Amino acid sequence: MTEPGRREAAKGAGAGPPPFAESWDEHAEWWRTTFTRGADREYEIEIIPLVVRELGGHGVVVDIGCGEGQVARAVAAANGCRVVGVDPSHLQLANALEKADPDLAITYLRAEGERLPLATGSVEAAFCCLVIEHVADADALLAEAARVLAPGGTFLLVVNHPVFQGPGSGFVDDQILDERYWRVGPYLVEQWDVEEVDPDVSLAFSHRPLSRYVNPLAERDLVLVHLEEPSPRMELLADSIDPEFESTIPRLCAMRFEHRPRVFP
Ligand SMILES: C[S@@+](CC[C@H](N)C(=O)[O-])C[C@H]1O[C@@H](n2cnc3c(N)ncnc32)[C@H](O)[C@@H]1O
Known part of the structure; x- marks a missing residue:
């Protein structure tokens, strides 16, 4: 039985959040060379186009957890908007500034x-791409996204699909029973994993069910208006022993919310 999966190398698990902000400074160089500037095919052909498409044209957009700024640059270039990239990692931001382009309106x-160091109701759109899994207080981040959005604003949340990519989930090739299937782990259990994503690179990921994202936003009048679960492109499944089957299991989940403040008579 083999089980290749994103979470195969978990080194530890538990409910409490581990320290994480420091690790992004520590791994900023790894992130830059492995995942940005065209190095990662999934970002190039799937993730960045998805964010650009879902956001459409807006005046001021905040990128929460912008990292090295690759998504911010694409959004500013494609949609002609002003982007404010926010990230706690000094070295991620240093790498973003290194790629600063005078033709793009981006502030870090x-x-x-x-x-968020932004005024209430000051932005038309916000997005958070593959970040919230690393954040201990997800509720606080979602509350801040809701706070800074102007009425009618858009919030795009992109996560690794919690149903299929959570701890204990993954492709199973059972050669004794001659079955291939996708195993789903304990979906409702919120937990932290520390994954060795590359030799000497360990990152903390939290798993939360979808309701932990959708409901706190609904309580702040952010209504889910679109859900995107892209089928992984064949090109990204070159190492799979059953790409047809794996193309039926989404890796990503992108949720687009609209800020619709309730009006009381
Ligand atoms: C996987 S990277 C994604 C970067 C970028 N969004 C992208 O898609 O290229 C995760 C980023 O989340 C940032 N991060 C970690 N904790 C955060 C927090 N509490 N608030 C905002 N960003 C955070 C890290 O510094 C890191 O840059």
Whole structure:
């Protein structure tokens, strides 16, 4: 039985959040060379186009957890908007500034998503791409996203699909029973894993069910208006022993919310 899966190398698990902000400074160089500037096919052909497409044209957009700024640059270039990239990692932001382009309207701020240094109702759109899994207080980050959005604004949340990519989930090739299937782990259990994603690179990921994202936003009048679960492209499944089957299991889940403040008579 083999089980290749994103979470195959988990080194530890538990409910409490581990320290994480430091590790992004420590691994900024690894992130830059492995996942940005065209190095990662999934970002190039799937993730960045998805964010650009879902956001459409907006005046001011905040990128919560912007990292090295690759998504911010694409959004600013494609949609002609002003982007404010926010990230707590000094070295991620240093790499973003290294790629600064005078033709793009991007400003970077060093801050956590749980405490955005932006005025209430000041932005038309916000997005958070593959970040919230690394954040201990997801509720605080979601509350801040809702706070800074103007009425009618858009919030795009992109996560690794919690149903299929959580701890204990993955492709199973059972050669004794001659079955291939996708095993789903304990979906409702919120937990932290520390994954060795590359030799000498360990990152903390939290698993939360979808309701932990959708409901706190609904309580703040952010209504889910679109859900995107892209089928992984064949090109990304070159190492799979059953790409046809794996193309039926989404890796990503992108949720687009609209800020629709309730009006009381
Ligand atoms: C996987 S990277 C994604 C970067 C970028 N969004 C992208 O898709 O290229 C995760 C980023 O989340 C940032 N991060 C970690 N904790 C955060 C927090 N509390 N608030 C905002 N960003 C955070 C890290 O510094 C890192 O840059």
